[in-house]
Amino acid sequence: MKNKDMHLNHNGLIVSVVDENDLTSGNREHLFTCSICKGEKEQLEKELKNFGLMAKKFAPLPRKKIILFPETSRNSWLRRPVYAAGFAVALLMIGLWWYQSVQVPQKNMTAELLLETEKDRQLMTEIFALEDNVLPDSCLFVSKGDYSYLDEEFMDFVIPVAKIQNNDGYFLYLKQKSMLMA
């Protein structure tokens, strides 16, 4: 039996799918005339084609557009790195200046207010202390203690005070006092 009268074997069929021109002339001639071999070849080709179609069918589509020329290379001066960096530095300087001229005085004002409140509080404490202890600190040790038992009568006995009616009386009182001290 000549080659052209024989059906293509498994290998021949695959060669015919990969590249028909690689078949021997006998095989090629047979394939041309044999509907069985042609059918088998077409079936294998169809399966391979369906494989490709199914891969395509079950693959997603790209969602992003390809950007060949980003905006950076176009007109916008702000998008050039050098200018952008300069702009950023300028913004930073303005920011710092603003911080110093607005934020810092605000901070100082708050500090001053707090200081004054503290001074006021100290002053009031001193006033209250004066009200409680009219004698200077150095004399406090003499007057320390409870003298509530020394009533007015006893005090009058120790230091007799003339009734001050007028200026003359006042002088009289001073006269008596100077006589006692002499």
Next chain:
Amino acid sequence: MDMNFQIVKLVENAKKGDRTAMERLVDSFHDDIFRMVYYRTRSQMDAEDLTQEIFMKMLKKLPVLKDAGKFKPWLFSIALNRVKDFHRKKRILIFLGTTMQIDNDRQTPAKDGDNPEDCLMRKEFWKHFHRFARILSRREREIFLLRFVDYLGIREIAQVLKKSESTVKTHLYRAVKKFRQNEEFRDLFKGEL
């Protein structure tokens, strides 16, 4: 006008710095390159990012392309190298333990209007696709995909891989043989689509 002739004209104009021609070239190949990358990464996000990078590289290297007629295999070789580089880096990162191969990464996002049956079919398809790809050698897989999912001719594949046509055919022959022997996988493609 013949499609190939149109592409050659666009490439020649793009080489001269014509931006419109460059953009039209991208439009012509965007989907093909995206899918090509997707089949090899199975991650839409990675495929989108890599596709962007591939076209930027195309733009950069276009002035050194000598033969405008070989634009398509030239573009595919840029794409294939980028994908290989991506996998190489990923393998290193996995080896160093800084990243993990996450199954979610290989999930296919649902398409609008997908019904549950389509969803199931899609999952089944990619599962079998992955399983089949694993029984092929690296070279067989590369060539089989370039031929049957990227629709490149034998000569174009030889140009992409910088191999002889007979080498390409030898690997393709082996891959098709494995395909034909894999009845379970073939069953998916026997009916009409």
